[in-house]
Amino acid sequence: MSRGLAGGSWSEFCAKVAALQPGRLWRYAQAGDLPGNGTAIDGTLLEELVAANAGKNVVAFTHKPVLGDDAVAIENRRLIAAAIDAGFAINLSADTPAHADSLAELGIAPVVTVLARDYTRRAVRHRFKRRRDEWAETIGEWRDRTASLPRHTPAGRRVAICPATYSDATCKTCGACARVRDAVIGFPAHGAWRQVEAAMAARDVPAGESWGFHDHRTMAEVIAEGTVAA
Numbered sequence: 001m002s003r004g005l006a007g008g009s010w011s012e013f014c015a016k017v018a019a020l021q022p023g024r025l026w027r028y029a030q031a032g033d034l035p036g037n038g039t040a041i042d043g044t045l046l047e048e049l050v051a052a053n054a055g056k057n058v059v060a061f062t063h064k065p066v067l068g069d070d071a072v073a074i075e076n077r078r079l080i081a082a083a084i085d086a087g088f089a090i091n092l093s094a095d096t097p098a099h100a101d102s103l104a105e106l107g108i109a110p111v112v113t114v115l116a117r118d119y120t121r122r123a124v125r126h127r128f129k130r131r132r133d134e135w136a137e138t139i140g141e142w143r144d145r146t147a148s149l150p151r152h153t154p155a156g157r158r159v160a161i162c163p164a165t166y167s168d169a170t171c172k173t174c175g176a177c178a179r180v181r182d183a184v185i186g187f188p189a190h191g192a193w194r195q196v197e198a199a200m201a202a203r204d205v206p207a208g209e210s211w212g213f214h215d216h217r218t219m220a221e222v223i224a225e226g227t228v229a230a
Contacts, residue, residue, distance in 0.1 A: 010035070010045055014052040021056075025175055028060040034080075034090070039065050040072045041079045050088040057178045059171055061091045061112065067102055081108040089178045091185070097153040100184045104157060112177065112185045113159070119146055119188035121166035142166055159186045 008016075020026060028049075035045035041064055066077045080090050094100035094113040104111045121142040124134045137145070151159050160176070160183040163169035171177065176185060 010048070014048050017049065017052040017056070018054075023055070023057065025057040025059070025172055025178055027171055028058050034060070034062045034064055036064065039076075041076050043075070043079050046079055046083060050083050050086045053088050054086075057175065058089055059091075059175075059177045060089060061093045061177075063093045066092060066106060066108070077106060077108055084109050084180065089180065091177055094184075097150070097159060097184065097186070100159075101153045101155040101157060104153075104155075104184065110177070110179070110181050110185075112187060113153075115159070115161070115186040115188045116149075117189045119149060119161055119165070119186065139166065153184060158183045160184070161186050161188065 017026070034041050035049065036042040041062075062080070064076050064080075065073045066080065067073060080092075083090055090109050091112045092103040092106075092109050094103050094111055097113050097115075100111045100113040103109075121139070122136040124136050126133055151161075153159060162185055163174055164171070165188050
């Protein structure tokens with residue numbers, strides 16, 4: 001990865017990050033990943049970004065492989081742990097709560113996971129945002145409806161549902177993903193994430209039942225198949 005915001009160079013992007021006010025919360029690569037080609041993180045580019053972020057608070061996520069004993073995963077773990085130690089918050093992204101347990105057991109970074117759409121507070125979504133989305137159920141109705149859904153991973157880690165999916169909270173007002181924490185933050189599949197929900201459904205495990213997705217296709221495989229079919 002050598003391009004930054006609005007098609008600028010990586011150095012220009014890092015300069016913009018460095019120019020942010022101390023304490024500023026910002027989000028890195030909303031639709032991307034850590035710098036690097038393929039599965040490997042580019043350590044030099046990441047270190048430049050970490051240095052630029054000094055004194056700021058970042059929300060970043062990665063799907064780069066970190067599990068296993070292959071050289072890429074080992075180096076990715078090292079780079080992520082070093083970034084965390086330097087104050088650059090990277091969240092390891094899991095496909096399921098069971099996957100989240102595996103990532104959390106590494107002990108190198110906080111973890112987030114995808115949840116079934118059932119966890120999302122129902123809303124009327126307006127296309128093109130000409131009107132603000134409107135909640136279709138009260139917060140009490142949402143809590144009652146989702147009360148029976150699992151709130152812990154298979155290993156017992158607490159799953160904290162992203163407040164932006166059931167309230168008017170934003171990344172700016174919450175900031176939980178910019179901090180190292182024990183809880184796994186869950187993001188219910190919604191909107192453009194219909195493929196994610198389809199991937200979960202492909203495992204034939206309804207929301208509220210066991211998180212253990214053994215002997216099933218991975219989310220990446222299901223999404224890839226759906227993309228080819230389209």
